[in-house]
Amino acid sequence: MRQSMFVLRLHPDRRGLSEITDPVRGWVSKQGIASGMLTLFCRHTAASLLSQENAARAVRNDLEKFFYELAPEGEHYEHDDEGPDDMPAHLKTALTQVQLSVPVTDGRMMLGTWQGIYLFEHRAHPSQREIVLHLVGE
Amino acid sequence: MRQSMFVLRLHPDRRGLSEITDPVRGWVSKQGIASGMLTLFCRHTAASLLSQENAARAVRNDLEKFFYELAPEGEHYEHDDEGPDDMPAHLKTALTQVQLSVPVTDGRMMLGTWQGIYLFEHRAHPSQREIVLHLVGE
Amino acid sequence: MRQSMFVLRLHPDRRGLSEITDPVRGWVSKQGIASGMLTLFCRHTAASLLSQENAARAVRNDLEKFFYELAPEGEHYEHDDEGPDDMPAHLKTALTQVQLSVPVTDGRMMLGTWQGIYLFEHRAHPSQREIVLHLVGE
Secondary structure, three states, X not given: OEEEEEEEEEOOOOOEEEEOHHHHHHHHHOOOOOOEEEEEEEOOOXXXXXXXXXXXXXXXXXXXXXXXHHOOOOOOOOOOXXXXXXXXXXXXXXXXXXXXXXXXXOOEEOOOOOEEEEEEEOOXXXXXXXXXXXXXXX | OXXXXXXXXXXXXXXXXXXXXXXXXXXXXXXXXOOEEEEEEEOOOOEEEEEEEOOOHHHHHHHHHHHHHHOOOOOOOOOOOOOOOHXXXXXXXXXXXXXXXXXXXXXXXXXXXXXXXXXXXXXXXXXXXXXXXXXXXX | OEEEEEEEEEOOOOOEEEEOHHHHHHHHHOOOOOOEEEEEEEXXXXXXXXXXXXXXXXXXXXXXXXXXXXXXXXXXXXXXXXXXXXXXXXXXXXXXXXXXXXXXXXXXXXXXXXXXXXXXXXXXXXXXXXXXXXXXXX
């Protein structure tokens, strides 16, 4: 058993879901670990991780719309000094998650046919995001 | 340290919560790994995993009802070509999670007294579901 | 590769978010494992874990308020024999999570600058809570 770690740096250009399956898959395939467990960890409180449908763009539109309406911008937040999109961003992070573990076999993530991995950016004007990738196995 | 992996195949017959604690517990107890970490991974975008109250059936009824009302069927989704229950299924998956890790000691999951592990099926007419079980330890 | 495990016992005195970053950080630093993966597991169905903003108290007030309103107390639950705060507590646990994994390097959790780890207590009159800490690495 051994482990490998990497920090994936992303520069999302807008709010919403950005697929990161390809760079994650690429990194996993090069670690010389055929079988094990991959963990992704998002080092932020206003962006999160989601495993979701990778085929229909409409699914992602509906997902984004649903979360924007569930945690809307507005004047009802006590925390408002970082802009109207900041508190909704924390709420959407809490409703989803910052960590996701995916089993690996034959050097590949065991995602289902329709599963992609997404960074869910919740700020209107995002800055750089860091996702730690950790693989343990043999 | 060593690891073990298995794909648990389930055939839920209805929408809602189905307890899977027993088959998971059974598999864990047979891996010859006394202490470690179990990870469950659901390979789907319309079904998820939940650790919840295993005693009162009423808790599960209320949980199902709450999520159905939070992400209701309706005509307001852009993605509607896989049936009215499909987009709410993706939303409920995003609101819960597809992965759960549970520590193991003495060959048993360290669940609390009232914790059971459930597959949360979100489609009205579900097909086969696959949950990957991965145990690492010694 | 080796592993270490500990049960952190907490006595929250009220509903809401209580930061547990310090005791977790302290335990991690003493395990003689420089690099690896820490997993926290909450052994309850009415309390959960959250990684969130550790600076502004207002963020935590808004988070608590949001979840109280999303899963309010009321007469509409079938499960009501453990008090009006019990079923909302299960719902808030399901909407967040009971497990969180955080990568570790140089004996420290790789949390982002603004990330703290919180116990999210959902009962009005909480009892003792147990969080299992598991660290694997080398």
